[in-house]
Amino acid sequence: xxxxxxxxxxxxxxGRAANLPCNHSTISGNEYVYWYRQIHSQGPQYIIHGLKNNxxxxxxxxxxxxxxxxxxxxLPHATxxxxxxYYCIVRVALTGGGNKLTFGTGTQLKVEL
Amino acid sequence: SAVISQKPSRDICQRGTSLTIQCQVDSQVTMxxxxxxxxxxxxxxIATANxxxxxxxxxGFVIDKFPISRPNLTFSTLTVSNLSPEDSSIYLCxxxxxxxxxxxxxxxxxxxxx
Numbered sequence: 001x002x003x004x005x006x007x008x009x010x011x012x013x014x015g016r017a018a019n020l021p022c023n024h025s026t027i028s029g030n031e032y033v034y035w036y037r038q039i040h041s042q043g044p045q046y047i048i049h050g051l052k053n054n055x056x057x058x059x060x061x062x063x064x065x066x067x068x069x070x071x072x073x074x075l076p077h078a079t080x081x082x083x084x085x086y087y088c089i090v091r092v093a094l095t096g097g098g099n100k101l102t103f104g105t106g107t108q109l110k111v112e113l
Numbered sequence: 114s115a116v117i118s119q120k121p122s123r124d125i126c127q128r129g130t131s132l133t134i135q136c137q138v139d140s141q142v143t144m145x146x147x148x149x150x151x152x153x154x155x156x157x158x159i160a161t162a163n164x165x166x167x168x169x170x171x172x173g174f175v176i177d178k179f180p181i182s183r184p185n186l187t188f189s190t191l192t193v194s195n196l197s198p199e200d201s202s203i204y205l206c207x208x209x210x211x212x213x214x215x216x217x218x219x220x221x222x223x224x225x226x227x
Contacts, residue, residue, distance in 0.1 A: 034215070043117075043205050043218030044156065087155070101207075101216055103148075103156040 004088045009108040012082075018075040020107050022088030025069040032091045033064060034101065035073045037084040037109075044087065044103075047073065078111045085109075115140050115208050117219035125225045126196050133192045134222045136206030141186035146216070147179070148205040156205065162189045196226045 005023040012018040024033065034049040048055055048062045050071075055062045061074040075082055087106040116139040126132050136145065145162040159179055160170040168181040183189045193200055203221040 041223075043207075043220045046215040046217060049215060101146075102158065105155050 004090055004104050006086075006088050006104060006107045008105065009110070012075075012078045012109060012111050014079055014111055014113055015077055018078040018082065018109060018111070020073040020075075020086050020088075020109065021070065022072070023070045024088070024090050027068050027090050033062065033068075033071050034089045034091055035060070035062065036087045036089065036101075036103075037082075038087070038106070039081075039084040047086075049091075078109075080111050080113070083109060083111045115142060115217050117206060117208060117217060119206050119219035119222050121222055122220065123223040123225075125227060127227060128197055130196055131192055131194045132196065132222075132224055133190050134204055134206070136189045136191070136208075136219060138187045138208050142208040143186070144209045145183060145189045146207045146209075147181065147189075147191045148207060148218075150203040150205060150221070152201070159191070159204075162191075193224065196224075198226045200224060201226045 003026060032049050032051050035047040036044040037047055038044045047059050048057055050062045050064055052064055052068055062071060064071045085106040085108050087103050089101045089103060118137045120135045124132055147159040148156045149159050150156045158171050159174045160168045160181055162168045162181050162183040164183045164186050178194055180192045201224055203223050205218050205221040207216050207218045209216045
């Protein structure tokens with residue numbers, strides 16, 4: 001599995017964009033970048049994933065650099081409910097399909113008034 | 114996305130006993146995974162539960178300690194055997210429907226061993 005590196009913590013003001021970086025310099029050509037978040041005492045929640053193109057959904061945007069060695073998750077208008085640990089994960093595909101995910105330590109995002 | 118129900122949501126068990134955790138999914142899924150999250154730590158994969166075959170365990174996890182069943186495409190159980198305080202963790206079931214599908218998680222089972 002490609003290893004990912006994230007800052008341990010970040011702060012963001014409510015209403016501002018939260019930009020969470022992730023380095024994955026050893027990513028392979030067929031590996032996807034997934035983002036999950038975990039709000040205290042809940043199971044991880046899927047946010048978004050991508051291969052090489054930028055992706056956007058109702059929750060967030062994912063920007064992947066052209067060399068695919070890093071990515072940024074953008075929460076365009078952070079709210080207090082976005083306070084959580086955010087995990088950047090590179091997927092290893094199992095033979096026959098399926099997603100085995102290896103979690104790092106993530107970034108604790110704290111959104112404040 | 115799949116709806117995943119885990120039971121129990123929490124339990125307090127005595128040292129030396131076992132706890133079986135159930136994971137029920139509202140649709141048929143190909144892959145099911147069991148994770149452990151120790152206090153203040155990230156998630157660690159225990160094993161992959163395959164329907165119709167033996168579970169595949171990660172390094173450091175063995176079948177005698179963490180037996181898994183996967184009788185059909187919507188259900189799995191994880192048993193944590195011979196409990197010790199070090200087994201106090203959150204245990205999470207996760208599922209994926211197919212290749213490149215996102216992995217979805219249940220809300221976990223919080224186990225405390227006294």
